[in-house]
Amino acid sequence: MTDWSGYIGLILQGALVTIELTVLGSLLAFVMAFAAGLGRVSRFLAVRALATTYIEFFRGTSIFVQLFWVYFVLPFAGVTLSPLQAGVLALGLNVGAYGAEVVRGAVKAIGREQREACIALNLSRYQSMRHVILPQALPLMLPTFCNNAIELLKATAVVSLISLTDMTFQAQVVRAQTGSTLVPFATILVLYFLMALAISSGMRWLERRVTRGLDGVRT
């Protein structure tokens, strides 16, 4: 009978790496989503073109290809990244591109009359975005952001293929050492599912927070 406690410890270590990747990747994705999403509704053509290129490029190729490209091709251009950095970069840029479309959609969904009211009140473009448009657009974005965060969590499994010791990688190690397949893979499936549940309940809490005081506004 195999002593499982050491192997479970190994998988839990991997779980920490997976969580780290998910959190860092989400932060980068969040920043990129707003930068590119607001870039697409910019009044400058160059900014719009740049944002569109970024979004189409990262949505058009798969996360797997992007990750391998960052990890294997960038070193030839003189940029050497650790597997963790490569993982965060690829995940963040990829999911950020999906998030950008969400930001754009939500900002566009805010009615014309709100913008006209901002002009009537002589708010600057920054002020109207910050105090009028975004507070109303944020609740619209959150449910999709929740899905995106879960997609990002699931995409982190791919980094095991560039030898980053995340949960999937550790499960493979355990499989190689014990010859057992069911225990490690069933364990990580359950752990991934629990993490996904944690993300969706966290997002629901956040959603309640940001919709506070907006009850009469949303139809």
Place this chain on the structure above:
Amino acid sequence: MEWDWNFVWEIMPTLLEGLKITILATVFGAALAAVIGLVFAILRMTAPKPIAKATSFIVEFIRGTPLLVQLYFIFFVLPDIGIRLPAMLAGIIGLGLHYGTYAAEVYRAGIENVPRGQWEAAKATNLTGRQTWIHVILPQAIPPMIPALANYLIAMFKETPLLSAITVLELMNQAKSVANSSYRYIEPMTLVGIFFLIMSLISVVFLRWLEERYAQVEER
């Protein structure tokens, strides 16, 4: 290291071979996902409560866990209980199962969007259950679903490189083996990226066309 066109032409046949497998996996995976999605959707909507609940949980579970791990599960764990699948078949089943859960949501939304009055009118004109589905509900439910389903088809196409992890010789795996044997990473990896970009740019145009076409049907 410089970009070498001769090397590009040299590896092109190998990569195209891989692209063929990628497209095959996508097509079969999509067909399986369409069927599995329908089964899940119908089970969730019409089966007795415990079965519907269990189906919902299974769908949630599959959606909440990574495709890569599911592929490992199918490819490495199932042989232990006596089911030995070739890599390609395991990959297609994995893709079909994973995207089937997404398709199930699309089907459910599409069917629920058909107004109640249509069901009642079908009953009032004394149509049988079969007739109601085939002549009244599905013709109205399916067109609005098509863009969403096509969207998942593209998403699935972009996930096929994961099959390389379970030894399917698709585009990504061919590129990796070329890269490993010649120690040149720039060309194969970049070419794979370009292949995917071209395919998905084409499919984006196709998707826009689908959306326009089926949006018109809805407005009628």
